[in-house]
Amino acid sequence: MRKLIITALLLLSPGILLAAGAGPHLEKADIDLHDQGSLQRGAKYFVNYCMGCHSLQYMRYNRLAKDLDIDEVTLRETLLFGEAKPGDLMENAMRPEDALAWFGVAVPDLTLVTRWRSPDWVYTYLKSFYVDPTRPYGVNNVVFPAVGMPHGLSDLQGIQEPVMGHDAAGAPVVTGVRLVKQGRLSPQEYDAMVRDITAFLTYAGEPIQLERQRLGLYVLLFLGFLFIIAYLMKKEFWKDVH
Structure with missing residues (x-):
């Protein structure tokens, strides 16, 4: 656990330094x-x-x-x-x-x-x-x-x-x-x-940045639709389980 905490601090330290306002x-x-x-x-x-x-x-x-x-x-x-x-x-x-x-x-x-x-x-x-x-x-x-x-x-x-x-x-x-x-x-x-x-x-x-952003919107919409279908399927499968 201690090693995980130290690793996390090392990974976050550059962001902390940048957030501190260093530089012009x-x-x-x-x-x-x-x-x-x-x-x-x-x-x-x-x-x-x-x-x-x-x-x-x-x-x-x-x-x-x-x-x-x-x-x-x-x-x-x-x-x-x-x-x-x-x-x-x-x-x-x-x-x-x-x-x-x-x-x-x-x-x-x-x-x-x-x-x-x-x-x-x-x-x-x-x-x-x-x-x-x-x-x-x-x-x-x-x-x-x-x-x-x-x-x-x-x-x-x-x-x-x-x-x-x-x-x-x-x-x-x-x-x-x-x-x-x-x-x-x-x-x-x-x-x-x-x-x-x-x-x-x-x-x-x-x-490709603008194309990536355009395709990303479609991907998010697809994942949202897929989540709804998965949620409805889950309710159907578990409706008789008490």
Whole structure:
């Protein structure tokens, strides 16, 4: 019994730590996977701004086009570059050895990033870069301190400075960011763009998600009907038992 209690506590401890509020505040991404327009824009933004370094190595272009209702002409004109073909996996052109030389770490594939981190984390991360002269690329991030990548969307968002605060021990920490120089997009336009990218990455992490939810409803309805039949059968079988 003691071993069972200890095992249960170990399994529950990560959830307890998360519930305690550790880590930075995450903004709600408020994405809608039914919004095809948002997913299409997110795919375009990801290919144009993120795929120079990151990949979606478990996703094929033609699967994306089918799911997001993108015709082949549009796919070739807006999402395929170089020698990429519709049936290819969405891999980037950066070699792993180049990534190690330039960034010091292997650049992660982002197919499952929202399943690993959550959509809210990705949305907040893309909005939380700030100027930090001590970092190799001159920027840092509130939700990912000591981030090793440059801010690839800085020309769109603009320049942000850190907002300082103190932790429970009284040590200075970065608690937020403040926009000091606007980029090519307004804050509202940049937020919408980041939301579209987050929605697309959430779709890429589980393309079957909406279909799974639809089928799950039918399964629950079937189980409910089966329960009623089983209950009525049980009453019939036991009606003469006293």
